[in-house]
Amino acid sequence: MRLVQFHRHGDGGGGIRVGVEQGEGLGVVDLKAFDPSMPSTVRELLELGDKGLECAQRALVSGQCVVERSDIHLLSPVLAPEKVVCVGMNYRDHCLEQNAPIPKEPIIFSKFPSAITGPYDDITLPSESQEVDWEVELAFVIGRRGKHIKEEDALSYVAGFTVANDVSARDWQMKRNGKQWLLGKTFDSFCPLGPALVTTDAVKDPHNLGIRCLVNGETVQSSNTDQMIFKTAALVAWVSKFVTLTPGDVFLTGTPPGVGVFRKPPIFLKKGDMVECQIDQLGSIINKVV
Numbered sequence: 001m002r003l004v005q006f007h008r009h010g011d012g013g014g015g016i017r018v019g020v021e022q023g024e025g026l027g028v029v030d031l032k033a034f035d036p037s038m039p040s041t042v043r044e045l046l047e048l049g050d051k052g053l054e055c056a057q058r059a060l061v062s063g064q065c066v067v068e069r070s071d072i073h074l075l076s077p078v079l080a081p082e083k084v085v086c087v088g089m090n091y092r093d094h095c096l097e098q099n100a101p102i103p104k105e106p107i108i109f110s111k112f113p114s115a116i117t118g119p120y121d122d123i124t125l126p127s128e129s130q131e132v133d134w135e136v137e138l139a140f141v142i143g144r145r146g147k148h149i150k151e152e153d154a155l156s157y158v159a160g161f162t163v164a165n166d167v168s169a170r171d172w173q174m175k176r177n178g179k180q181w182l183l184g185k186t187f188d189s190f191c192p193l194g195p196a197l198v199t200t201d202a203v204k205d206p207h208n209l210g211i212r213c214l215v216n217g218e219t220v221q222s223s224n225t226d227q228m229i230f231k232t233a234a235l236v237a238w239v240s241k242f243v244t245l246t247p248g249d250v251f252l253t254g255t256p257p258g259v260g261v262f263r264k265p266p267i268f269l270k271k272g273d274m275v276e277c278q279i280d281q282l283g284s285i286i287n288k289v290v
Helices: 042-047 050-062 092-097 151-157 170-174 232-239
Strands: 002-008 017-021 028-030 072-075 084-088 107-110 136-142 158-165 191-199 210-215 218-224 250-252 274-279 283-288
Touching (some): 002 042, 151 158, 158 274
Antiparallel strands (some): 210 218
């Protein structure tokens, strides 16, 4: 299934709705219209466990309560998660482009949840940075609560996968703030996410997907998720040693080569740029830089 969150155009402030896409880019089944007992956010739906996902599946099969894409505005498939967990230097080819050794354990950092924005919303260039860069990433979302999760059980804690852009202010990441990454990663709008949360059962192999980023139509990143050093199950097991994972938690799993900062000369985003992040089977997000 492809779970989405949306607003209806002109609904008078009717609020967030959960939907199920009939297919990538097709109509959306309004879950609350199908069953008024269902919640209004994907995070709340995941908290219901199997009950929520089974209802979503029934709604999809029914073909009822469909709204057209032209009548809605897609939001990030997860809003206000408890955690946004990020992984640095997790692609072999990305390590090679910066002449860095392959990490022996995951490099974990975070963004504030307030950085999340929708799949087609704008990326705002902050006046505090002159070196804003792109990073297409495979993201996944936790579906149930867990701590000290065994790697062999870890995928059962993953609700699904989506596309992310780990937008990064390289001056603040690499030169300022004691070279701690948080501030450079967490400006408002620095985590476009979407367009849908594709449930785990619908993704044949999340670690064999083409992954690309285009800026103004030019391909700047092109790789495959098979280049990931620490894959989904390993990341879930590792992070759950330190914190309890809860439904809705978002993981960004690292970026492939081709980012602007390592180009010669470096290239950074400017106002008016269009950034498109694509992952096979999951879809694409397109964000204008303003």
